[in-house]
Structures are given as structure tokens and as C-alpha cells.
Amino acid sequence: MICAGGFWSMAPRKVQWPLVIVVSLLVRECLGGCSEVDSLTEAVQGEPFVLGCISCKKRGEVSAITTVDWHFRPQGEENFTHIFHYEHPSADVMDDAFRGRLDWLGTRGEDIQAGTVAVRNVSYGDAGTYRCIFNRTLLLAGFRHQVSVEKEVELSVVHAAKRELAAVVSEMVMYVLIVFLQLWLIVVVVYCYKKVSDDMDAREARRALKAPKELLDCDGIKLEEAK
Template sequence: MICHLSLLIVLSLSVSQCLGGCAEVDSMTEAVAGEGFLLGCISCKRREEVSARATVDWHFKPLGEEEFMHIFHYDHPSSDIIHEDFSDRLEWHGTQNSDIQTGAIYIYNVTFNDTGTYRCTIHRTLFMVNHNEQVTVEKEVELSVVAVANRELTAVISEIMMYVLIVVLQLWLILVLVYCYKKISEEHEAREARKALKAQAELLESKDTCDGVQLE
């Protein structure tokens, strides 16, 4: 059972590395003034076999304001910067076809005025067999702009724990493989011993039969 489990783990790790599946990762939330920043927005389809078409809209609410303003629209293959405050500063970095799952945009030359809430809205049409289904997904990013980049303590700890987990998992797999090898080797030796005993018993039985025939 343990050997089968370890094999499944190895196969799952191999599949995850070979197949680029969709994963809804949250956007980063801290930008550095004067640099560029990627606003992430991912909405995975629940059924990959269904074809779809989507458009993406980005809205922005500055810090302290009440209303969102429309700043960007993408409808493959065209993109439009709607608000003049972001003129020539936004670029589409999402899916490069109409079946959009990643709706990320890149902000050039971030300023402190870019601090606030960004809302990504994905309008998706799923082309079903008998009808089309409309799905709308909204995601928000609370962006703060700083003068100098800071690595959060939680991010550092998470990175360390990730490497520790990888090392522990590899050691565990090695131990399991060694255990499986020993177990298989012992079973092989036991089978060979049983075969030898069976052959010896058959030889003795054959000898007894021969002795009986000679006595007659």
C-alpha cells in the first residue's frame, strides 16, 4: 500500500510539472513608485472542454474615493485604455486569445496616486450544446504604493517552509523507495526459498517412488 501511494505521489508531481493547468493565484498588492507592476486577475473555467469567449474590464477606486472609474477594456484582440490618468501606462498581459482565463494588466511607471482598489471583471460566455451560459466573475486588488520594496515576513517564512517541505518530501520518498526495495527483495528471496523447498520435496518424492519400484 505504501509503495502504491509513493508511486501515485511521484506520478502526480510529474503530471503537475508537465501539464500547465489553470490556478487562481491572487495578485501581489505592493508596488514600488517609479517601477512597473502586474495586476493579476485569474478566473479558471470549471469545464475545460467547453469553449468560451470572454471580455475583461478593469475599474479603479483611488484611496479615499467612493466611486470606481472605468480604466481599461479588453476584447480580443483589441485593448482600450479608458481613463486619461492611465494613458499610455496600461498594457494587456493576459490570455492571448478570446477564451480568457488570465486577465492581467501591467502598469508602467507606478505613482503614489495609483494607490487604491482595482476591480477586475471577466464577462464569460460558455458555448454549451443547447444554450449559451453567461458567467461574470469579479476580483479586487487592494494596491499600496511604497517608495522602497519590502519583503514581508510572512512571504519569507512561506518561502523557507516551501523549501523545507520539498526537502522533507524528497527524503520521505527516498525512505519509502528503500523500504519498497527491501520488501520486494525479501519477497523475492522468500519465493526462491519456497521454490527450492518444493523442488527438493519433489526430488525426494521421485526418489521414494523409484526405490519402491526397485523393491517390487
């Protein structure tokens, strides 16, 4: 399991709120298993963005020493540039174009499973392919085993965030439910009014049927008294 413990202490204060929707990526390792989550792929110009990269160990009980490197290839180019290197406890920005704009949000420790970084003030020039490389040394009994894992994120940069299809559908369902509930309320009010009206008419009808009999009884009493 990947947990979000320590997220708020690791994330820069300026980029906390815009990253709430991807808090599942801003995690560090906890006791238990590990779950790999894909990164988001669309950033908004001028806003911060989180590049998610998680690589889980096959055996959680095996200790490891891991380093993480990020490489970037702009759109239309062929070669990657080394932009970031993390080896606990130091995080180094390797490219001047990203200097002061990259923050480490991954695992705080040598046994890294979350290699997430945050990009501040995204520009259109940040669009392209990002490659995340885990170089992991498994500390097995009597020897060490080297493992390398690569993951890529195709990032596009837009002027404004697009609304997710799920959000649009949810809003439409909400409006349909509101209309349905209003119609249902009107039907209930009409039904209750009709039922009350029918009960009142039935009561008046019963009273009208009893009235002649009461008059006859009264007349009979009057005739006996007169005799």
C-alpha cells in the same frame, strides 16, 4: 495548469526584469487545468507593477468567449472608474490617467482565463482598489450561458520595496550555517591534530620500550664473539 508560455513575447521589454518575481501571474492559458493565483498588493513608486487576475472555468472542455474590464477607485473615494477593456484582439485604455501606462499580459485569445495587466511607472495616485471583471459566455450545445466573475486588488504604493520576511529569515539561517560550519571545521582540525599527535606519542613510546631489548641482544652477540 497555468503556464508561462509566451510571457516574454507578451511583456514589454522595459518591464520584463522587474516582473520576474511575479512571472506566475504573467501567463496565458495552456492545455490542462487552471490555477488561480492572487495578485501582489504592494507596488514601488516609479517602477512597473503587475495586477494579477485569473478566473478559471469550471469545465475546461467547454469553449467560451470572454471580455475583461478593469475598474479603479482611488483611496478616499467612493466611485469606481472604468480604466481598461479587453476583447480579443483589442485592448483599450478607457481613462486618460492610465493612457500609455497599461499593457495587457493576459490570455491572447477569446477564451480568457488570465486577465493580467501591467501598470508602468507607478505613482502614489495609483494606490487604491482595482476591480477585475470577467464577462464570460459559455458556448454550450444549443445555447449560451453568461457568467460574470469579479475580483478586487487593494494596492498600496511605497517609496522602496520592503524585504520579505522569508528573505530575512533565509539570510539569517545562511549566516548561522556559515558560523556553524566554521566551528565544525575547527573542531575537526583540532580532533585530527590531537589524534595524529597521540599516534605519534604512542609510536615513540613503543620504540622506547623496544630499545633496551635491542641493546641486550647486541651485547649478547658481542659476548659470544669475544669467547
